[in-house]
Amino acid sequence: MLLVTVIVSVRYTLMTESESAAARQRYEIEAQQLSQYLAAALKPLQRERNQLAIAALLAGAAAHDPDLAMVRWEHGGNATSSAGAAPLPDLAHPSWLGRVTAIEPLYLKLRVPLHEVGAGPGGAGPGLAPGTLSLWFHPTQPLNRVWRALRQQAAISAVNIVTIYVLLGLLIYLNRRMQLRLESATGRFQNGDLGMRMPVSGSPEARAMATTFNSMASQVQALVHSLQEQKERIEVTLSSIGDAVIVIGLDGRIGSMNEAAQQLTGYGEEQARGRQLQAVFTLANNFGHQALKRTMQSIYAGGAVVRAKNQTLRQPSGASFVIEYTIAPIRRNGDGGAARLSAAAQAGVQGIVLVFRDVSEKKQLIQQMSWQSQHDLLTGLPNRSALAARFEHELELAKEHNAMLAVCMLDLDHFQQVNERGGHALGDEILKQAAGRLHSFAGPRHYAARLGGDEFVLLLPDQPDQAAVEHTLAQLLALLARPYHCETQTLSVPASAGVTIYQGGDISADNLLRHADQALYQAKLTGRNKVHYFDVHLDEQVRTHHNRRTEIRAALRAEELCLYYQPKLDMRAGRIIGMEALLRWRHPQRGIVGPMEFLPVVEHTDLIVEIGDMVLRHALRQLELWRASHPDWVVSVNIAARHFQRTDFVPRLTAILAEFPGVPPRMLELEILESSALADIGHVRAIMLECQALGIRFALDDFGTGYSSMSYLKRLPAEVLKIDQSFVRNMLVDRDDLHLVSAVIGLARAFNRSVIAEGVETVEHGAQLMRLGCELAQGYGIARPMPAGEVLPWTASFAATPAWQRAALLPVDGMSGAPSIPYASLPSA
Numbered sequence: 001m002l003l004v005t006v007i008v009s010v011r012y013t014l015m016t017e018s019e020s021a022a023a024r025q026r027y028e029i030e031a032q033q034l035s036q037y038l039a040a041a042l043k044p045l046q047r048e049r050n051q052l053a054i055a056a057l058l059a060g061a062a063a064h065d066p067d068l069a070m071v072r073w074e075h076g077g078n079a080t081s082s083a084g085a086a087p088l089p090d091l092a093h094p095s096w097l098g099r100v101t102a103i104e105p106l107y108l109k110l111r112v113p114l115h116e117v118g119a120g121p122g123g124a125g126p127g128l129a130p131g132t133l134s135l136w137f138h139p140t141q142p143l144n145r146v147w148r149a150l151r152q153q154a155a156i157s158a159v160n161i162v163t164i165y166v167l168l169g170l171l172i173y174l175n176r177r178m179q180l181r182l183e184s185a186t187g188r189f190q191n192g193d194l195g196m197r198m199p200v201s202g203s204p205e206a207r208a209m210a211t212t213f214n215s216m217a218s219q220v221q222a223l224v225h226s227l228q229e230q231k232e233r234i235e236v237t238l239s240s241i242g243d244a245v246i247v248i249g250l251d252g253r254i255g256s257m258n259e260a261a262q263q264l265t266g267y268g269e270e271q272a273r274g275r276q277l278q279a280v281f282t283l284a285n286n287f288g289h290q291a292l293k294r295t296m297q298s299i300y301a302g303g304a305v306v307r308a309k310n311q312t313l314r315q316p317s318g319a320s321f322v323i324e325y326t327i328a329p330i331r332r333n334g335d336g337g338a339a340r341l342s343a344a345a346q347a348g349v350q351g352i353v354l355v356f357r358d359v360s361e362k363k364q365l366i367q368q369m370s371w372q373s374q375h376d377l378l379t380g381l382p383n384r385s386a387l388a389a390r391f392e393h394e395l396e397l398a399k400e401h402n403a404m405l406a407v408c409m410l411d412l413d414h415f416q417q418v419n420e421r422g423g424h425a426l427g428d429e430i431l432k433q434a435a436g437r438l439h440s441f442a443g444p445r446h447y448a449a450r451l452g453g454d455e456f457v458l459l460l461p462d463q464p465d466q467a468a469v470e471h472t473l474a475q476l477l478a479l480l481a482r483p484y485h486c487e488t489q490t491l492s493v494p495a496s497a498g499v500t501i502y503q504g505g506d507i508s509a510d511n512l513l514r515h516a517d518q519a520l521y522q523a524k525l526t527g528r529n530k531v532h533y534f535d536v537h538l539d540e541q542v543r544t545h546h547n548r549r550t551e552i553r554a555a556l557r558a559e560e561l562c563l564y565y566q567p568k569l570d571m572r573a574g575r576i577i578g579m580e581a582l583l584r585w586r587h588p589q590r591g592i593v594g595p596m597e598f599l600p601v602v603e604h605t606d607l608i609v610e611i612g613d614m615v616l617r618h619a620l621r622q623l624e625l626w627r628a629s630h631p632d633w634v635v636s637v638n639i640a641a642r643h644f645q646r647t648d649f650v651p652r653l654t655a656i657l658a659e660f661p662g663v664p665p666r667m668l669e670l671e672i673l674e675s676s677a678l679a680d681i682g683h684v685r686a687i688m689l690e691c692q693a694l695g696i697r698f699a700l701d702d703f704g705t706g707y708s709s710m711s712y713l714k715r716l717p718a719e720v721l722k723i724d725q726s727f728v729r730n731m732l733v734d735r736d737d738l739h740l741v742s743a744v745i746g747l748a749r750a751f752n753r754s755v756i757a758e759g760v761e762t763v764e765h766g767a768q769l770m771r772l773g774c775e776l777a778q779g780y781g782i783a784r785p786m787p788a789g790e791v792l793p794w795t796a797s798f799a800a801t802p803a804w805q806r807a808a809l810l811p812v813d814g815m816s817g818a819p820s821i822p823y824a825s826l827p828s829a
Contacts (some may be wrong), residue, residue, distance in 0.1 A: 004161070010159075012154075015150065015153060016150060016288060019146045019149045020100075020101035020103060020146055023101070024101070024102075024103050024142060026145075027067060027106065027137070027139055030067070031068075031137045032108070034064050034065045034068065034135065035108045035133065035444070038135070039133050041057055041154070042073060042112060045057065045130055046073075046112075046114050046128070047128060049113055050548065054073060058073060058082035061082065064138070067138060067142070068135060068136070068137055069136040070139055071133070071135050072107075072134040073131060073132075074131060075132075092145045092585070093144050093146070093147035093491075094147070095145050101142075101143060101146050103146070103679055104139065105136065107135070107136055107137070107138035107294075109134045111130050111131075111137075112130055112131045112133050113130045114129070116808060135598050150659050174203060174206070178202070181198060182198070185217075187273070193219070197213075197217060215447075241260065242357065243260060243356070244257070244258065244260040244265075244351070244356050245258045245353065246262070246277065246281065247352075247353050248281075248351055248352040248354065249351050250349070252276050254274065254280060255273065255351065255738040257269050257273075260357075261352065264321060264323070264358060265412075266315030266317055267280050267316070272334075277296070277354070281313070281354065282314050282315075283311055283312065284314045284320060288308075288312070291308065291364040295308075299328070299349065299352055300329075300352075305327070306327050307324070308324060308325055309359075311325060312500075313356070321358045324356065325356035325607045326354075326356070327352060328352070330347045330351040330352065330353055332348055332463050333623075355518060368550055370461075378428060378431060378432065378433030378435075379431055379436075379450050380439075381435050381438070381449055381456070382448070382449040384446070384452070387447075388509065391407075392509055394459055394461050395509050395512070398461065398502055399504070400512075404462070404463040404464070404465070404469075404471075404503055405463070405501070405512060406459075406460035406469045406499060406502075407500050407502065408497050408499045408516060409451075409497065409498045409517055409519070410438075410457070410476075410520070411495060411497075412480075413496055413529055414528075415430070415454040415493065416451075416680070418493060422489070423521075424569055426486060430438055430484050431454060432486050434446075434480060435450060435456070437479050437480060437482075438476075440460060440474075441476055441479055444723055445461075446459060446461070457516070463501075469499065473499065477494070477495055477529070477531065480495040481495070481529065486690070494529035496531075497530075497589045498516045498517060498520025498521065498532050498533075499531060499532070500512055500515035500516045500534035501533070515534040516534065519527075520530045520533060521535060522535075529583070537687050548598070548601045549601055549607060552598050552607065553607055557693075560584055560586050560588070561611065562584055562787070563581045563582065563615065563618050563788065564582045564584050564787060565579040565617060565635075565791050566582060566778055566782075567777070567783045567794075567795070568634075569777055569799075570775055570776055571769070572770070572804075572805070573775075574800025574805055575800075576630075576795055577634065577776065580631045580635075580636040580671075580778060581615060581622075581635055581638075582638075582785045604642060605642075609640075609646065611640075611644045611816050612639055612640055613736045616653070617656055617659065620635075620657070622635070623635045623660075623668070624662045627662065627667075629792065633667065634667050634697070635667065635668060635669065637669070638671045638672075639672055641672070643683065644670075644687065648696075648742065650690045653691065653694075658695070663728075665696050666695040666696070666697065669698070670691065670697070670698055671700075672684070672698065672701060673702055681715055681716065685716060688717055689717060697719045698717070698719055700720070700723070701719045701722050703721040703724060704807065718753065719753060721747070721753050722757075722758055723774070725754070726756065726777065728759040728760060728765060728779070729759040729761060731765075732762075732765065741769075745773050746773075749773065754776065755774050756774070756777060756778065757779075759778070760780075760781045761781045763786070763801055765781060766781060766782075
């Protein structure tokens with residue numbers, strides 16, 4: 001209001017000044033014009049001395065200017081006067097306006113000369129004295145004009161002000177109505193009506209405010225719902241967790257407690273709520289009670305979380321429990337107005353949460369966990385961790401007393417086959433029975449432990465000599481070799497042992513265990529169900545294996561590994577049917593090195609896979625060259641067990657075959673050892689079937705040296721059986737070998753498999769094989785392995801052996817394998 005007053009005052013002050021200046025200027029101009037008009041009109045009349053006309057002229061002067069108050073004409077002592085017109089009543093202005101506008105009455109006095117031009121003192125005519133014209137003006141009309149302008153502007157201003165106040169009142173009304181709506185909506189929302197929303201209508205401001213309120217209400221509603229859900233989850237969690245929880249306020253009274261707390265304290269929640277904590281959570285001894293009280297005071301003052309163990313909680317019924325508890329503060333986020341709050345509030349603490357649990361059985365559980373951490377759960381024997389501690393102790397005693405300590409590592413032979421045939425349940429039963437025998441055998445004097453899988457360790461301290469160790473281990477292996485009686489079957493699972501003997505010196509328990517493990521490995525290599533003692537020289541050899549593998553890898557990179565080929569012959573037809581690719585090392589210093597001098601070093605490493613891929617590529621490349629002259633030749637390649645049983649063997653082989661599109665896959669024959677195939681017969685069978693789907697053939701190499709079980713032969717889909725050369729070489733002088741060869745040939749015929757004999761070194765070997773029904777052979781009696789460049793010249797000069805062809809005309813012996821004619825009756829080649 002004051003601002004409006006100031007603005008109006010300034011505006012009207014300026015407007016008054018402006019209108020006054022304009023009116024004053026017009027007022028003065030009109031007065032000047034009238035005086036000049038009268039002076040000009042009076043001259044001729046005065047010369048004529050026409051007083052009546054002069055009087056009439058002066059009387060009518062007011063018609064020209066209403067502001068003229070009085071006019072007087074004086075000449076020669078005569079004066080003529082006339083009064084002006086009176087102000088119009090309807091245009092009267094207030095008396096104060098003159099003071100404000102500074103428009104005052106005006107008086108003009110003019111001296112009017114009456115002589116004519118050329119007359120007078122210097123002229124020809126007579127001269128007349130000048131007259132005096134006096135005019136009095138009253139500013140009635142200027143003031144009226146100013147007042148009229150001010151009154152008009154005042155009316156306009158009044159209309160504007162009224163309009164402004166009306167609009168302002170309307171705006172205040174609308175805002176008040178909007179405020180009332182907001183207050184109503186806010187009140188309902190605060191009273192719990194979270195679904196309250198304001199209608200979005202009215203002015204843009206009202207719509208914006210309603211939209212803002214509705215958005216805020218939606219967010220608050222979502223937050224409240226989230227908090228309610230969180231509260232429900234917390235309540236459900238507190239009621240479902242095993243730990244007891246009590247929430248205490250700043251006054252030390254219980255606010256809530258979960259089901260577990262009710263069970264441990266013996267109080268229901270309704271009974272406990274509002275009571276002091278010490279009245280419900282009653283500790284048996286005074287020391288614990290005082291400690292809890294001090295802890296709560298410390299937490300109220302802003303202290304940290306406190307944990308206590310081995311406290312006894314007593315129920316009203318007299319029952320007690322050993323508990324451990326944690327007491328922690330419940331803090332708020334802010335601390336505004338801390339100067340007006342209590343010490344607990346100033347520390348940001350809103351309450352206390354007490355979490356406790358029954359640990360009466362904890363000691364038993366700790367003992368059980370301690371036992372489990374030191375023992376194997378399946379067998380109950382000490383585990384690797386317990387063995388390490390006991391081993392160090394026994395080793396220190398042996399060093400201190402200069403005593404002999406024998407370290408024996410045992411492994412059940414062919415245990416993997418037990419798992420495959422009977423499942424893990426059968427394997428676990430065998431392990432438990434073997435562990436029981438080992439534990440009983442060890443007794444209090446020795447120490448038995450399980451490392452994992454089917455590996456066990458036996459420590460034999462204070463041994464008098466190695467003979468005593470050998471005697472003890474012979475008894476142990478005999479005990480472990482006894483049949484194991486399971487639910488539906490009886491199994492014999494012998495064991496192998498590796499032994500190292502400590503007789504002084506500075507050596508660690510880990511090295512002794514490694515020596516025993518190496519000895520165990522050698523025991524398995526030499527036939528299983530045996531005891532092997534650690535050999536220092538062998539250990540040195542093992543240490544050099546890494547260097548040798550490095551050398552072999554370098555030889556592979558330098559392309560020093562090459563292939564030799566040994567022909568395979570159809571003795572009946574007298575023709576070469578293919579070649580076997582044999583690996584050789586063209587050593588820079590040692591010359592040609594056979595595979596048995598370097599392959600065993602890498603056969604259990606991934607380097608054998610790289611070598612196998614190289615052999616396949618070289619063999620297929622050579623076969624591609626030979627197909628122009630010998631399209632029916634089949635090349636055999638030996639595949640190591642580690643290479644063949646890789647999960648990516650088939651994809652790798654497929655990629656290699658794709659590199660040689662000119663070689664049909666059926667012209668490639670893969671030879672796998674019978675013994676390696678039996679290690680995981682299911683997996684091997686699956687790989688063989690995948691390869692045969694590509695067209696590849698298979699041969700079981702060294703057949704007869706493994707189990708040679710008919711069930712295994714049935715499960716392995718090999719097209720060819722290769723009779724081991726050790727049987728073929730001695731069959732002419734050893735009837736057992738002759739029967740074995742005859743049996744393998746009969747087995748191949750029964751299962752509709754081809755059979756080829758290795759080790760054919762003489763004409764007599766070939767003739768006897770022909771008599772037994774084996775027509776395919778290879779060996780030194782046919783040709784030694786040769787480089788690829790010598791194969792075609794040798795083939796061109798090859799001639800069939802007549803004795804073999806004559807033997808092919810004789811009838812084949814029966815399965816007994818007894819020759820029907822003496823060897824001497826066969827003519828030599």
